[in-house]
Amino acid sequence: MFEEIGTTAEGDLLINVGPQHPATHGVLHLVLTLNGEIIKKVEPHLGYIHRSIEKMCESLSYRQFIYVTSRMDYLSAHINNHACALVVEKGLQVEVPLRAQYIRVIMDELTRIASHELWWSAMSMDLGAFTPYFLAFREREKINEIMEETCGARLTMNYMVPGGVMAEPHPDFQKKVKAFVADFKKTLHEYDELITGNIIFQNRMKGVGYLSPEDAISYGCTGPVARASGVKSDIRKIAPYDVYDKVEFDEIIETGGDCFTRYQVRIKEMSQSIRIIEQLIDNIPDGDFQAKTKAVLKLPKGEFYQRVETARGELGVYIVSEGAAQPYRIKFRSPGFSNLSALDHMVRGYKIGDFIAIMGTLDLVIPDIDR
């Protein structure tokens, strides 16, 4: 957009970050208004990866629309699918077998760890550290292998179906998850050694991109971004779904509100996810992996809503049903969109170098924002 190059009437410099920029990790277009080095305003331009997923879902049946949601927030594909499966089950009033619930939650938490690892590596690379990329991808590869064996895919799994999961876990599933947990606990300290304790890194993160609890609430921030500002927003605690009410874990809440706190929240969340997996992996009950459902699913007339905690925050799925085999209207409340809206507020007054750090700790996945 050539009209956004140059200077404003006040003499401020306009800079385009994106749509093709390594720091945005996707096709996000941001127009920065700069006074010298100080950021005065950020204007996000969306729509570069809009695929009209919500509209597409209106022509798909309740079994079919789940696979599309893997393409929204592709790093927490499992959790997106989980949300969709849950809302359909809510409409059909299907009781999901306990075994399926356990498998679902284990898969969700593995996805969360994989997502946080990718965030950690990508954010470190934005700030100039390259080694973290390889370290985190080594651990993430193990999770991907578990996913590949059980679900048949590494990124867009489509393993959740209304009523349970698609298939029995692989015979090696428990063994591999346990091996991963043991390995991960041993290597988690490397993350702190490499990046967290680094003074240069800390100086770039501490006191940068402050977001107050009031602003976090008013912008609708959820997930680690809100929890770093001291807002209780973990859906797993507020409105537990599946077996989250049976496991013990801490909701990580910090009050710093700056980039470093957001960083710490995610690092600590990884060990909480490990805690959840450890409690569940040995106790997967026997039974069916899928409840019996009809061949054609038809939700009764009405409105259904379900929210889950993805790696980025609260994902809400809202379905309006007219009683047909397809939804009348679907709306996804995506965490990335709300978190991005707070970006303008967070970067004002900081320097352009801090902008990359703030963007990094927001953990944006662009297809999730546009859908």
Next chain:
Amino acid sequence: MFLKDYITDVYRATKSLLTGMKLTGYYFTHHKEIITEQYPDNRTTLKLADRFKGEVWMPHDENNEHACTGCSSCEIACPNGTIKIISKFDVSPEGKRKKAIDQFVYRLDMCTMCGLCVEACPTDAIKMRNTFELSVFDRNNLIKRLNEPGSKIREGVE
């Protein structure tokens, strides 16, 4: 005072940097802990998971028989219109007309590997195969016919 803070900062920064470098050095000298795969070179030994969803295929046994009845469950289950079943009517020696598949058309270019067709199949006639190097030079080659020429339905599959 300022100078003292400055020097302390430099010292702490260097120390923390070296802590990180120590880790990098550890992996630099411990080659056994490297798990990178040299992909195109290890084609012969590379084995993907059995369940890996690479493409849909129809297993045929040694008599060139498959288990597909042509019920179109997969065609209905597919979200993208990937599968098209063209059916015909076989006439048995007793003169009975029986529905059978003429062509099972599978469009790989439209497939998202969701696995819903395999889930929907009542006779387990189609499966996902773990092949993954599927690129071709002409996109017409991506439209495949899954039932082999001359194949027929296995006895006893309804």
